[in-house]
Amino acid sequence: MASRVILLSGLVALIVNAALALDNNPILDFCVADTKNTVLVNGYVCKDPKTVQAEDFYASGFHIPTNTSNQLGFNALPATAAQIPGLNTFGISAARIDYAPGGIIPPHSHPRATEILIVLEGSQLEVGFVTSNPENRHITKVIGKGDVFVFPVGLIHYQRNNGSQPASGIVAFSSQNPGVHTVANVVFGSNPEIATDILAKAFQVDNNVINQIKSHF
Numbered sequence: 241m242a243s244r245v246i247l248l249s250g251l252v253a254l255i256v257n258a259a260l261a262l263d264n265n266p267i268l269d270f271c272v273a274d275t276k277n278t279v280l281v282n283g284y285v286c287k288d289p290k291t292v293q294a295e296d297f298y299a300s301g302f303h304i305p306t307n308t309s310n311q312l313g314f315n316a317l318p319a320t321a322a323q324i325p326g327l328n329t330f331g332i333s334a335a336r337i338d339y340a341p342g343g344i345i346p347p348h349s350h351p352r353a354t355e356i357l358i359v360l361e362g363s364q365l366e367v368g369f370v371t372s373n374p375e376n377r378h379i380t381k382v383i384g385k386g387d388v389f390v391f392p393v394g395l396i397h398y399q400r401n402n403g404s405q406p407a408s409g410i411v412a413f414s415s416q417n418p419g420v421h422t423v424a425n426v427v428f429g430s431n432p433e434i435a436t437d438i439l440a441k442a443f444q445v446d447n448n449v450i451n452q453i454k455s456h457f
């Protein structure tokens with residue numbers, strides 16, 4: 241009886257573990273992405289290991305601020321498996337983020353990754369995320385240079401540079417391809433669009449309010 245309980249809890253632990261392991265575990269030293277291969281797999285097909293070079297594991301320019309002259313006032317330089325082929329199958333990626341004064345990264349989620357943000361410059365970076373239903377608890381803080389903040393996998397989060405100077409940071413993700421769902425674009429800018437009356441009911445407003453928002457996406 242006791243051994244059955246142990247076996248059962250072992251199985252449950254395995255299943256739970258599998259459910260939490262988002263990117264698959266590597267089974268080779270490396271599987272450098274052959275980004276030109278048209279075969280569709282979960283990730284990228286491996287290049288012939290004999291042709292792999294140091295450049296496959298390399299990127300540069302992450303010390304240079306990106307251009308934040310855009311509507312939202314932020315920009316990002318990604319370092320995912322799409323840019324660094326050697327990241328394929330390793331469950332990790334990163335990005336440089338720049339924020340103009342007043343710039344925001346609008347509410348969004350990464351379906352496949354927890355994110356950790358390390359602030360390089362800035363003194364008034366508002367960060368926050370919201371927990372699942374039914375609590376919908378808003379966890380938020382103002383952080384600055386040298387501070388670190390974590391955004392749990394899948395949860396909707398945002399950032400705003402409330403300072404008068406540009407801010408920047410490096411983020412790392414627990415996926416080679418974290419994915420991004422930007423709430424406004426997903427809800428109001430999908431293609432084809434979600435029916436206006438569905439959104440009107442969901443947001444408890446008139447159709448014309450929904451149509452007005454849709455017209456911006």
Ligand SMILES: *[C@@H]1O[C@H](CO)[C@@H](O)[C@H](O)[C@H]1NC(C)=O
Nearest residue numbers: 305306307308309310311315
């Ligand atoms: C930044 O982007 C804006 C808008 O696209 C452009 O007009 C401007 O020339 C860019 N600045 C630099 C330094 O590249």
Ligand SMILES: *[C@@H]1O[C@H](CO)[C@@H](O)[C@H](O)[C@H]1NC(C)=O
Nearest residue numbers: 364365366381382401402403
């Ligand atoms: C943002 O900046 C304004 C002006 O300095 C300040 O009044 C406000 O409290 C700041 N917001 C946060 C969340 O710190």
